[in-house]
Amino acid sequence: MTVESAAAVLTPLPEIRVDRLFRCAGQKKHLTQRKIFITLNRAKRAYHLKQALSVKATYSTADLAKLFDVNESTVKRWSDTGDLECVKTRGGHRRFSVGSVLRFVHQHKFSAPLLSAEGIKNENLRVHVIAGNIHKLAPDLKEEILAGNVNGALNIVRTAFAAKPSFLEVCSTVVFPPLCEIGDEWHAKTISIDQEHVATNTVKEALTLFQSEIHHKGPNGLKALCACSEGDLHDIAIRCVGYYLETEGWHVTFLGQSTPSKSVANAIRTHKPDLVALSATIVENERQFLHRMNNDIHPAASRMRARLAVGGHTIRARFGNRLKADHLCDSIAEFESIANPHNYKHRKNGQNTARQSA
Ligand code: B12
Secondary structure, X not given: OEHHHHHHHHOOOOOOOHHHHHHXXXXXXXXXXXXXXXXXXXXHHHHHHHHHHOOOOXXXXXXXXXXXXXXXXXHHHHHHOOOOOOEEOOOOOEEEEHHHHHHHHHHOOOOOHHHHHOOOOOHHHHHHHHOOXXXXXXXXXXXXXXXXXXXXXXXXXXXXXXXXXXXXXXXXHHHHHHHHHHHHHHHOOOOOHHXXXXXXXXXXXXXXXXXXXXXXXXXXXXEEEEEEOOOOOOOHHHHHHHHHHHHOOOEEEEEEOOOOHHHHHHHHHHHOOOEEEEEOOOOOOHHHHHHHHHHHHHHHHHHOOOEEEEEOOOHHHHHHHHOOOOEEEOOHHHHHHHHOHHHHHHHHHHHHHHHHHO
């Protein structure tokens, strides 16, 4: 029997990966059934130890009943209706991954305060998180991202989300404040550029992993184009905007950091989005920025009947009505209504004609 086929048959816990089995098995490709069992048990023990030290990676029916404060039969019903995905052990017991639990709380707008507080050792912080004060998690997140600990950061984001299942709120209240503090400390030269880079990249990785775990609504037929304006490398906010749109069922095209305005205009013509979302944190030359926005990007978006949302630190105060756009946003918290598909229904009908004639 190969290790791969043994792992496929025997592993009730998806986290016990084939590579770990290989390591435990001393790189031997073919193993006896007995050896596989011994190896698997060793991997399981290591896995349970890891579980005891951090937020659980899988939950049993009894665990979830306790955390959601419901009967076990309710958890089983959620799983039987397919609302809460599970895998079954060889003995037929249900196991729920963190991802499936997060998708469930997100999809049903179900906050699970006990679940969120489970991994928190500090009693004071537990009480705050159970009460929904997720901003209290920001200092812990700052520590994890400065240490470059992606898993630690991911666990904190999961914790916040279990208490408040709103992606935009978790970003605004837990993820962004540490970044702003790190920026201030970097400006005051109390932290170095390499420390700031580690923190930024750790946030990006944790958010990418996290967004893949949460519930994504089915496609809503709407398309968005997201980019940083020319000269701007600060792409975390616009990534979060894009991730949020994807969870709401939008099809998102990311153009990335510092995209020349002519290229944004070109992409608008190619992709025909319903919404163009741009980030402009660094604007070195205001006159040039306004010229590019008002003469390249805004006309291209208008021609396609796409809404144009431009965000950035104090963008309203800096540009006000000198910048032609449908929305100027100082914060992504304002983005929920902009992304609401109902606001695009009538545009979509009109857009078909605009697109045919464009
Ligand atoms: C990480 C970081 C970097 C990284 C960026 C990496 C990356 N991939 O993003 C790197 C190292 C590349 C970088 C470079 C620079 N940075 Co920098 N950076 C930061 C830092 C620490 C965090 C940025 C961040 O992600 N913040 C959190 C996000 C969420 O905030 P935000 O982008 O402003 O977004 C908020 C709003 O603006 C809005 N928003 C933004 N975009 C959008 C879009 C939409 C559609 C919506 C709805 C909302 C929205 O929503 C967010 C709040 O909810 C900030 C500190 C800070 N206070 O932000 C400095 C900061 C932004 N950087 C700064 C500076 C000066 C620079 C450099 C000029 C430094 C240099 N001398 O080289 C360069 C410029 C590079 C360039 N051309 O863009 C200054 C900017 C000051 C200013 N406004 O003029 C800051 C504030 C640091 C400081 N205290 O001085 N930086």
